[in-house]
Amino acid sequence: MKKIVIIDYGLGNLRSVRKGLEHAGASVVISSDPSEIMSADGVIMPGVGAFKDAMKNIAGLLDTIDDYVNSGKPMLGICLGQQILMSRSEEGGETTGLDLIRGEVLRFPHSDLKVPHMGWNSITMNQKHPFFEGIPDNTYVYFVHSFYVDTGEKNTLASCEYGKNFAASIVNDAGNVIGTQFHPEKSGDTGLKMLRNFVAIC
Amino acid sequence: MLTKRIIPCLDVTLDEAGGTVVKGIEFVDLRKAGDPVELAKRYNEQGADELVFLDITASHEGRSTMIDVIERTANEVFIPLTVGGGINSIEDVRQILRAGADKVSINTSAVKKPQLIKEASEIFGAQCIVTAIDCKRNTNIVDNPDITILELEDGTPAWYEVVIYGGRQPTGIDAVQWAKKVEELGSGEILLTSMDRDGTYDGFDIPITKKLSEELEIPIIASGGVGNPDHMYEGFVKGKADAALAASIFHFGEYTVKDTKEYLKEKSIPVRL
Numbered sequence: 001m002k003k004i005v006i007i008d009y010g011l012g013n014l015r016s017v018r019k020g021l022e023h024a025g026a027s028v029v030i031s032s033d034p035s036e037i038m039s040a041d042g043v044i045m046p047g048v049g050a051f052k053d054a055m056k057n058i059a060g061l062l063d064t065i066d067d068y069v070n071s072g073k074p075m076l077g078i079c080l081g082q083q084i085l086m087s088r089s090e091e092g093g094e095t096t097g098l099d100l101i102r103g104e105v106l107r108f109p110h111s112d113l114k115v116p117h118m119g120w121n122s123i124t125m126n127q128k129h130p131f132f133e134g135i136p137d138n139t140y141v142y143f144v145h146s147f148y149v150d151t152g153e154k155n156t157l158a159s160c161e162y163g164k165n166f167a168a169s170i171v172n173d174a175g176n177v178i179g180t181q182f183h184p185e186k187s188g189d190t191g192l193k194m195l196r197n198f199v200a201i202c
Numbered sequence: 203m204l205t206k207r208i209i210p211c212l213d214v215t216l217d218e219a220g221g222t223v224v225k226g227i228e229f230v231d232l233r234k235a236g237d238p239v240e241l242a243k244r245y246n247e248q249g250a251d252e253l254v255f256l257d258i259t260a261s262h263e264g265r266s267t268m269i270d271v272i273e274r275t276a277n278e279v280f281i282p283l284t285v286g287g288g289i290n291s292i293e294d295v296r297q298i299l300r301a302g303a304d305k306v307s308i309n310t311s312a313v314k315k316p317q318l319i320k321e322a323s324e325i326f327g328a329q330c331i332v333t334a335i336d337c338k339r340n341t342n343i344v345d346n347p348d349i350t351i352l353e354l355e356d357g358t359p360a361w362y363e364v365v366i367y368g369g370r371q372p373t374g375i376d377a378v379q380w381a382k383k384v385e386e387l388g389s390g391e392i393l394l395t396s397m398d399r400d401g402t403y404d405g406f407d408i409p410i411t412k413k414l415s416e417e418l419e420i421p422i423i424a425s426g427g428v429g430n431p432d433h434m435y436e437g438f439v440k441g442k443a444d445a446a447l448a449a450s451i452f453h454f455g456e457y458t459v460k461d462t463k464e465y466l467k468e469k470s471i472p473v474r475l
Contacts, residue, residue: 110419114420115420116390116421118421192280
């Protein structure tokens with residue numbers, strides 16, 4: 001059984017991610033212990049809340065995260081957990097991120113559209129990746145966020161339209177760090193399939 | 203394209219079965235509708251976009267039952283779950299989120315201590331704080347700068363008064379101003395229920411729904427009065443709501459979530475099917 005560690009840095013409801021992964025057949029540990037993280041087959045970077053708090057809470061794990069990512073094993077960042085993979089964010093004043101993927105996190109501009117972008121929206125696949133194996137184009141997934149990731153084509157796996165086109169899912173150059181702005185663990189059967197795909201590549 | 207959300211609401215009460223879904227008319231006269239976890243699974247299979255549980259007993263004993271119901275539901279249903287009813291403190295919010303809810307809905311306590319919204323939003327994030335606003339039409343137009351006068355369907359001027367304790371107590375607070383205030387305090391969403399319509403099958407209260415949808419930047423969930431899928435259509439088109447909540451029509455088998463969505467899709471409302 002694959003061992004997946006959900007990095008616990010004090011933010012967010014980890015229960016549904018955990019249940020989703022268990023549903024996908026993984027053994028799940030929620031931990032902030034570096035040795036646990038390094039021994040994992042796959043790591044989840046969860047997160048809801050504010051970018052600055054997330055970076056502050058995770059400060060002690062930066063070397064561990066680098067070592068883990070350099071080992072080539074898969075990591076999945078979800079929602080804010082995706083955003084902190086980026087170089088920087090404009091949320092709460094300019095804040096530096098993990099810089100695992102080049103790009104920045106921006107707020108949706110003020111317009112007629114509601115912010116947060118909340119609910120089920122369809123995503124367009126831009127690149128093939130085993131994470132999206134068997135997932136049809138234009139599938140619906142659940143979003144809730146006020147900031148979005150702005151990155152290059154090369155690092156965009158899937159995109160979504162909400163007033164503007166933004167990255168719904170991203171990948172690093174090496175292909176082992178992926179992120180989703182949406183919540184697979186809240187996206188019904190489609191999301192569970194993605195979590196199964198993730199466990200399969202771990 | 204972002205779709206309009208259809209949200210079945212389960213009013214849960216404590217009984218010897220350990221939690222039963224009930225539904226009343228104008229918040230009283232409750233009928234039994236079934237086991238909450240089973241209903242949640244059924245609605246998930248029908249394509250519900252989210253689920254709302256309201257603990258309408260909200261007593262101390264009710265709370266632990268509710269925690270159990272949330273845990274059992276969250277273990278099996280992988281769509282967003284909002285829980286409300288008797289949430290009174292940061293500790294209550296924490297407990298409910300920890301049990302597996304994605305959002306909490308705060309109603310009476312928000313009126314009594316608005317700081318709870320602000321604090322909860324700062325700690326847990328705006329995305330999980332829903333403020334529930336129950337309101338009632340008031341056609342007694344007094345000369346008061348603190349009320350927002352809207353025009354009802356027949357042209358009568360009226361303002362909407364916030365009511366609390368499950369609709370039993372009027373507060374004198376203007377619903378439009380209160381909604382703006384809770385947005386400022388950090389609510390991520392508003393669940394708007396018209397007491398005049400709740401359980402009536404007469405359709406959403408359009409004037410207040412439209413006003414809040416236009417005035418606020420956060421999403422508005424319309425609630426109270428749905429009797430058929432066309433009422434949902436009106437809520438989205440005339441009321442400009444982002445999501446529509448309904449209980450009775452789903453519980454008592456009049457329409458499934460899927461029927462409702464197919465109807466809406468035919469009328470060009472974006473829905474997830």
